[in-house]
Amino acid sequence: xxxxxxxxxxxxxxxxxxxxxxxxxxxxxxxxxxxxxxxxxxxxxxxxxxxxxxxxxxxxxxxxxxxxxxxxxxxxxxxxxxxxxxxxxxxxxxxxxxxxxxxxxxxxxxxxxxxxxxxxxxx
Amino acid sequence: xxxxxxxxxxxxxxxxxxxxxxxxxxxxxxxxxxxxxxxxxxxxxxxxxxxxxxxxxxxxxxxxxxxxxxxxxxxxxxxxxxxxxxxxxxxxxxxxxxxxxxxxxxxxxxxxxxxxxxxxxxxxxxxxxxxxxxxxxxxxxxxxxxxxxxxxxxxxxxxxxxxxxxxxxxxxxxxxxxxxxxxxxxxxxxxxxxxxxxxxxxxxxxxxxxxxxxx
Numbered sequence: 001x002x003x004x005x006x007x008x009x010x011x012x013x014x015x016x017x018x019x020x021x022x023x024x025x026x027x028x029x030x031x032x033x034x035x036x037x038x039x040x041x042x043x044x045x046x047x048x049x050x051x052x053x054x055x056x057x058x059x060x061x062x063x064x065x066x067x068x069x070x071x072x073x074x075x076x077x078x079x080x081x082x083x084x085x086x087x088x089x090x091x092x093x094x095x096x097x098x099x100x101x102x103x104x105x106x107x108x109x110x111x112x113x114x115x116x117x118x119x120x121x122x123x
Numbered sequence: 124x125x126x127x128x129x130x131x132x133x134x135x136x137x138x139x140x141x142x143x144x145x146x147x148x149x150x151x152x153x154x155x156x157x158x159x160x161x162x163x164x165x166x167x168x169x170x171x172x173x174x175x176x177x178x179x180x181x182x183x184x185x186x187x188x189x190x191x192x193x194x195x196x197x198x199x200x201x202x203x204x205x206x207x208x209x210x211x212x213x214x215x216x217x218x219x220x221x222x223x224x225x226x227x228x229x230x231x232x233x234x235x236x237x238x239x240x241x242x243x244x245x246x247x248x249x250x251x252x253x254x255x256x257x258x259x260x261x262x263x264x265x266x267x268x269x270x271x272x273x274x275x276x277x278x279x280x281x282x283x284x285x286x287x288x289x290x291x292x293x294x295x296x297x298x299x300x301x302x303x304x305x306x307x308x309x310x311x312x313x314x315x316x317x318x319x320x321x322x323x324x325x326x327x328x329x330x331x332x333x334x335x336x337x338x
């Protein structure tokens with residue numbers, strides 16, 4: 001068995017397992033011997049900055065909000081690319097300006113689509 | 124059984140002079156109790172929690188000039204579940220007291236409390252105020268009181284060192300063992316409620332006795 005090329009891997013695996021489990025076991029033994037558990041209602045309550053928590057923690061959000069995230073992305077990407085474009089504007093040729101115009105038009109197309117779909121009206 | 128096994132009792136531990144002699148020869152002798160207390164006192168994690176102007180001094184203590192990290196306490200936890208120490212840094216109003224007591228209850232044992240500044244220990248300059256709690260020790264057991272308005276960072280560091288000394292002296296077993304190792308000791312401290320004129324109850328009789336006025 002020791003001649004197997006995977007023997008050292010098996011040894012390492014056992015050591016790694018022990019490394020993880022030994023502290024857990026020691027903590028369990030320590031708790032059993034010395035430290036008694038004293039749970040109570042206040043201690044087990046949901047933690048919420050000292051105030052008593054109200055309602056359910058499992059609040060659901062409308063999945064339709066993803067549209068706002070996407071529209072935000074339009075302006076986000078636009079701002080990132082427009083700033084260096086504006087800085088270097090005086091040194092740019094006609095080709096650069098046209099390609100930038102195409103880029104902005106593509107983004108505006110997305111916005112126009114969202115507008116036409118009525119996403120921008122708050123329901 | 125545990126006493127003989129872990130050398131937790133003071134009588135069972137190695138003689139102090141013998142320990143020093145062995146230390147000179149390069150032999151390190153310790154007990155489980157000493158290791159346990161050393162580990163605990165070297166990593167007291169305070170709760171990230173400030174009440175009033177004393178909190179500014181507490182923040183200053185953690186910064187580079189005073190550097191609380193030297194004492195292993197730089198990790199301020201934003202959750203009571205992970206904190207060992209509550210620093211009552213400032214005036215405790217009666218509106219805030221239930222929240223403070225609830226947070227103390229939600230901390231895991233062993234837990235300690237430092238009452239920082241005149242307000243936290245007695246109400247301080249606002250003692251006559253109708254809405255000010257006259258010291259947080261009316262509801263929860265306080266380990267170290269620091270006077271001052273506000274106490275300087277050095278005073279807070281002194282309180283930390285005092286607390287570390289206290290932790291160092293705690294026994295694992297026996298009659299004097301601290302609350303978290305004692306099954307009979309209470310683990311719950313009742314949270315006061317807003318009464319008609321005052322907090323209800325006005326103090327926790329388990330941790331605080333109303334002083335008698337002798338005329």
